[in-house]
Amino acid sequence: MIKYLATASLLLAGTYLSTGPALAADPGITDTEIVIGDVEPLTGPPALLGVAASIGHKIAIAEANAAGGINGRKIKYVLEDDGYVTARTIQGVKKVTDVDKAFALLGISGSGQSIAVMPLLEKAGIPTVIDVAPVKFLWEPPRKNVFVVGQSYEEGIIHLVNYLADKNPGKKWGLITQDDDYGITVRDGFDTVVKAKKLNVVYSGNYKKGQQDFSSDMLQLKDSGAEVFLAGGIIGENIAMMKELEKLNIKPVVGIFWPGRVEPVLKLMGPAGDGIYAVDYVEPFAGAAGKAFLEKAKGLLPEAEMKGVNRYSMTGYAAAKVLISAIERCGKQPTWACTITELEKTKNVETGIMAPISFGPGVRFSNQKLQIMQSEFSTLSFKPVN
Amino acid sequence: MRTGDFKQTYGELVTLVDSPPVWLWSALLVAGLIAAPFVLNSYALSFLMIIMITVVGALGLNILTGYTGLISLGHVGFLVTGAYAYAVLVSKYQMHPLVGFLGAGVVPALASLIVGAPSLRLKGLYLAITTLAFSFIINTVILEARWLTNGARGISVQRPEIFGLSFEGDAAFTYLCLGFAVFTLFATLNIRRSRVGRAFVAIRDNDTAARVMGINLHAYKLFAFVTSAFITGLSGALYGIYLSFVSVEGFPFLLSIEALAILIVGGLGSALGAVLGTILIVLLPEATRLVFSLFSAQMDAMFTTGAQELKSMLYGLVIIMFLRFQPRGLVGAWHDIRRIWVNWPLRY
DSSP states (O other), X not given: OHHHHHHHHHHHHHHHHTOXXXXXXXXXXXXXXXXXXXXXXXXXXXXXXXXXXXXXXXXXXXXXXXXXXXXXXXXEEEEEEOTTOHHHHHHHHHIIIIISOOSEEEEOSSHHHHHHHHHHHHHHTOOEEEOSOOOGGGTSSOOTTEEEOSOOHHHHHHHHHHHHHHHSXXXXXXXXXXXXXXXXXXXXXXXXXXXXXXXXXXXEEEEOTTOOOOHHHHHHHHHHTOSEEEEEOOSHHHHHHHHHHHHTTOOOEEEEOGGGOSHHHHHHHGGGGTTOEEEESBOOTTSHHHHHHHHHHHHHSOXXXXXXXXXXXXXXXXXXHHHXXXXXXXXXXXXXXXXXXXXXXXXXXXXXXXXXXXXXXXXXXXXXXXXXXXXXXXXXXXXXXO | OOOXXXXXXXXXHHOSOOOHHHHHHHHHHHHHHHHHHHHSOHHHHHHHHHHHHHHHHHHHHIIIIIISOOOOSOHHHHHHHHHHHHIIIIIITOOOHHHHHXXXXXXXXXXXXXXXXXXXXXXXXXXXXXXXXXXXXXXXHHHHOHHHHOGGGOEEOOOOEETTEEOOSHHHHHHHHHHHHHHHHHHHHHHHHSHHHHHHHXXXXXXXHHHHTTXXXXXXXXXXXXXXXXXXXXXXXXXXXXXXXXXXXXXXXXXHHHHHHHHHHHXXXXXXXXXXXXXXXXXXXXXXXXXXXXXXXXXXXXXXXXXXXXXXXXXXXXXXXXXXXXXXXXXXXXXXXXXXXXXXXXXX
């Protein structure tokens, strides 16, 4: 009996593991289905981003499927968790491309993770639309099959600091950043404006990734007399900073960046988070476009998943819309080559939740228009101010 | 009648492999591994690569923790140092990949002198905490030395080309990893049966008795640190190449714990144990997913979308089970099976 079980297991494993390269030119398409793959951090702290982005993809896919799919084929969405570990992202991409035979990819985890899988994506040639972490390396130099929806962190920071500088002339500035790639990007953007506008920076701090206690940093900020403060944390760090400022009874003008511009963060900040400024390229949920998006999501998602919706659901939705529309334009027999060509031809595609999306020959980055928003604690929302 | 596997001479005791069938099985295994890239898809091949790379690192840690009994919680520090040494030499200064691999071994080995020297008088928990602190210091040094390491931005690493042989493809890179794994396995097996290896084991079993026998504890402990760091650095270089991008974020602290788990599950102090432990720990989540997917698509989806949490739980569960029911690890289980096979139907 054991021998039979062992033989059966070996045969099963062998069949599973030895499915070699696809015989068809482009995998992931049957008469009834098109497979779209995605690898996201669905567990651990970055899950706040990864889960939300995957929900955005699901909304766009459900919407397309409800309308009959892509030229009659239903979209099958295959999602893998990488836990924000680079080695697992690589394995995840290999799984969705080699085992699940995805026709195209969406999302692709965080910035470091998507950078690491770039050679793999380029070599495979699979059409990919990245939406979670837009960093320059992903579109400079442009890769034939990789497209990025969003705006660069540098541009975001420059836009935010310019706005705050114009609104608060002659004020003293403070900045704190994380000791990683994200932090360096924030600092680079900040320094560009400091030079151009000759800002008076009285406090400049750097914190270790994972730091939770900001009492000393915020005390130094208070002692420096900073009146405008750029909180360069991502999620939990910004909450801890705002709580400390509340304890110290000081309320400088505060600017945060879009990874932390999610409603649960505002809730956790409490009243201390009221009136902070944020920069983003997707519409706030408080506006008409945001409300319309939530309404659409309600009709297409199970109730449990609605809790995970945040701004990353919007970026995910937009990326999926662009990809689906490109495949659709390829007609009854879509191929990778055609999908890539159609993605390149993307011109002013309306998603309703951000400025129209365009790519072009050698242009793989959508370069979205930015806007400044201000938080309102009483309604747990962000509202546009310009 | 043969009643067991007994060594009658000193030569038999130190021989690398004591029976022709073991050579035969080993040769068949290597032949199978050489054939693997021709039959496995890219996803399955990625597991093979990870296994080979991890085997190198686990064998490196095994010299320090398994053979010499010095517990290290900071081996990821040597891993990341090796990866950066390779990336800086090859990607930044365009040196030959072989120079890169040499640097990936030598730089962590030198770093191990810095952590090893003050640790010579430490044992157990104190040594574990010292090595843990070392891994944090290394990360800080890498982040601060931007002029050399690009700080947090990391360094992109290409697959190497050595003497006209390109390791760009997955199959070729798997062979490179296999070469390193086989070489490291032979090296560590030979260290184990040499005078140095026996001194390591003597220190592990009772360092006071070892000193009485004339073993220079400081020199041998330091040698264990250096050898272990050298091998772990090579593993780091391979891992960096596999990731194609070296940054401190790609080398989380949990890798140190995973490496210790591999040794415990495989069987502490055994090279074969390090190999078996690696295979089990790397393949466990995938094998479990495969089995569960037979029952329902929902279970398959659960493993796919909550993979990391489930994997952590599985690792924890397996370690607890091994510590409780088979503390000698997979190697111990294998020895038990062999004994039962030889002695059957007798109990002993």
